[in-house]
Amino acid sequence: MPLLPTRLSYALARPLLFGLDAETAHDATMSALARAHGTPLAWAWCDSRVEDPVTVAGLRFPNRVGLAAGLDKNARCIDALGALGFGFVEVGTVTPKPQPGNPKPRMFRLPRAQALINRLGFNNDGLDAFLANVQRARFRQQGASPLLLGLNIGKNAATPTERATDDYLAGLAGVYPHADYVTINISSPNTQNLRALQADAALDALLGALAERRAVLAREHATTGADGRTQLRRVPLFVKIAPDLDEAQVAVIAATLQRYAAADNAADQLGWGLIATNTTLARDSVQGLPHAEETGGLSGAPLLAASNRVIAQLRQALGPDFPIIGVGGVLSARDALTKIEAGADLVQIYTGLIYQGPALVREAAQAIRDRKA
Numbered sequence: 001m002p003l004l005p006t007r008l009s010y011a012l013a014r015p016l017l018f019g020l021d022a023e024t025a026h027d028a029t030m031s032a033l034a035r036a037h038g039t040p041l042a043w044a045w046c047d048s049r050v051e052d053p054v055t056v057a058g059l060r061f062p063n064r065v066g067l068a069a070g071l072d073k074n075a076r077c078i079d080a081l082g083a084l085g086f087g088f089v090e091v092g093t094v095t096p097k098p099q100p101g102n103p104k105p106r107m108f109r110l111p112r113a114q115a116l117i118n119r120l121g122f123n124n125d126g127l128d129a130f131l132a133n134v135q136r137a138r139f140r141q142q143g144a145s146p147l148l149l150g151l152n153i154g155k156n157a158a159t160p161t162e163r164a165t166d167d168y169l170a171g172l173a174g175v176y177p178h179a180d181y182v183t184i185n186i187s188s189p190n191t192q193n194l195r196a197l198q199a200d201a202a203l204d205a206l207l208g209a210l211a212e213r214r215a216v217l218a219r220e221h222a223t224t225g226a227d228g229r230t231q232l233r234r235v236p237l238f239v240k241i242a243p244d245l246d247e248a249q250v251a252v253i254a255a256t257l258q259r260y261a262a263a264d265n266a267a268d269q270l271g272w273g274l275i276a277t278n279t280t281l282a283r284d285s286v287q288g289l290p291h292a293e294e295t296g297g298l299s300g301a302p303l304l305a306a307s308n309r310v311i312a313q314l315r316q317a318l319g320p321d322f323p324i325i326g327v328g329g330v331l332s333a334r335d336a337l338t339k340i341e342a343g344a345d346l347v348q349i350y351t352g353l354i355y356q357g358p359a360l361v362r363e364a365a366q367a368i369r370d371r372k373a
Contacts, residue, residue, distance in 0.1 A: 010357030022107040022116065030077055037080035047085040047358060050365035052372070053145060056345045057236040057273050057323040059180055062145045063087035065336065065365040068327045068348035069152035069183060069240075073124045078137035082147040085361045089139070090348065091130075092152030093185045096170040098126035099156055102190060108291035110300070114331055114355045115286060118279070119296030121190040122154050127174045134178045150238070151175040152183040154191065161193045165209045172210060172237075176217045179235055184210065187242040187278035189297045195242055200252050203239075207260050207272075210237060236273055236323070243277035243306040243328060250310055254317035261322065273323030274314055275348070277307045280328075300351040304329025308342040315343025331356055333367035340368055 017025040052063040066088035067081055075091040082089050101123025108117045124130065139147040153171030155164045168184060175182055186197040186206070197206055214237065221233035241253055257272050264271035279297025286292040286302055307328030314324055326344030330336050331352040339347045347368070352360050 010359065014357065018109070018111070021105065022109050023104065023120075026071075026107065030072065033077040033080040037077070037083065046083040047362050049085045049087065050362055050369055051145070052087075052365060052369040054345070057181065057238075057271070058234070059148055059236065060145070061087045061148055061346060063365045064340070064346045064368050065361055066090060066148075066150070066325070066346060066348045067353075068350040069093055069150070069185070070118075070120075071350055071353070073122075075130050075133040075137070075151075078134065078139055078147075078149065082139050084358045085365065086147065087365065088148035088150060088180070088346070090150035090152055090183060091134075092124070092183070093122050093154040093188065094124050094127055094130040094152065094171065094175070095122050095154050095156045096127050096167050096174075097156050097158075098129070099123065099158070106296065108294050108296075109354075110286055110289050110291055111355075112289055113286045113300065113302055114351070115298055115300030115302050116351050116354065117291060117294045117296045117298050119190045119294070121157060122188065127171060131174055131178065134175075148180040149178070150181045150183055151179040152185050152240070154185040154188065155194065157191050161196060164194075164197060165206055168206060169209060169213050172213055173217060176214070176235055177221050177233070181236045181238055181273070183238045183240050183275060185240045185278070187240050189242070189279060189281050198241060198245070198249070198253060200256070203253065203256050207239070207256065211260055211263070236271060238273040238275050238323070238325060240275040240278055241310070243280045243303060243310055244282060245310065247313060250313045251317055254314055258318060258322070273325065274318075275325040275327060276310045276314055276344075277303070277328050279303065280306055282306065299328065300355070301329050301331050301335075304331075304335055304338065308338055311339065311342040311344050330364065331360070333360075333363040336364035337367055337371055340371065 050063050054061050067086050069090040069092050072091045102119050102121035106119045155167035159167050218232040222230050225231045261271040279299045280303055311326045324344050325346045326339030327348035330349050336347045
């Protein structure tokens with residue numbers, strides 16, 4: 001589909017959406033996407049995909065621009081979101097059991113800063129409903145270079161931190177057969193004590209348990225190739241971290257991931273990656289704005305510099321080949337390029353869609369492709 005209808009339709013829709021409470025607008029948009037996909041109404045948001053294939057973590061991505069987790073927590077709109085021109089879509093965060101999340105209101109726009117604050121708290125319908133929606137999607141049937149799918153898992157709010165690993169293992173077992181990659185979300189600020197899992201010993205224990213379970217799952221979901229050989233189902237694991245980490249904390253995370261990646265490489269396994277970053281607790285750049293003091297994670301334009309700082313530190317620590325997905329503050333094609341320049345292999349968008357509309361996807365993917373040329 002041409003870009004003009006996409007840009008025009010969002011220009012018409014945005015004033016209506018911004019007239020609603022932020023979460024109401026989000027829910028209405030997702031419901032409209034779910035209902036209208038596959039009908040003539042889809043022309044309003046569909047766009048052709050920029051072809052710029054790249055291999056990261058052993059996966060061939062159609063282009064370097066993806067959707068960040070959080071927009072489609074229940075995986076209801078995978079195909080509709082893929083039709084925006086993304087090379088990959090990440091859905092979730094899903095928890096083993098359904099949970100309502102934090103009390104409303106819990107999402108706030110800061111238009112002057114092109115930012116959002118949310119304290120949703122992993123509101124979702126639970127793993128069973130999530131997997132049913134994933135299995136209804138048809139993204140893998142779309143052309144020779146299909147959309148790739150990331151499935152993002154977390155822990156239930158009622159699960160004590162010392163039992164968090166149980167939730168992540170349950171999530172991994174559930175999503176493993178259906179994911180191109182799995183994201184381990186340990187950095188949302190809206191689940192109490194979740195970010196403590198980024199600490200040295202806690203991170204090591206969690207990743208160790210996940211590595212063991214993944215080795216079992218790779219064998220359980222193995223297939224037999226045309227040559228009669230057994231082919232393990234190898235699914236990369238990406239760890240999503242916070243922007244509010246100092247250089248020493250980033251170095252510890254990098255060293256821990258390197259150690260697990262080295263062990264996987266020795267065993268001929270697809271390994272690990274990092275997603276940098278989640279939302280921030282910092283408010284320096286939005287002080288004095290309406291809603292700036294609301295608790296929760298801040299996303300959007302004010303996050304760009306902090307996210308890029310973490311990406312650059314990770315790239316320096318990890319070397320040129322370790323997979324990194326950059327997310328946070330992408331509201332223009334230029335912003336997407338800064339992620340690549342900081343060291344990211346791939347880029348994700350969320351808040352930029354809300355402020356700029358679906359045209360941002362093509363513009364970012366095209367700018368990254370043109371930079372390579």
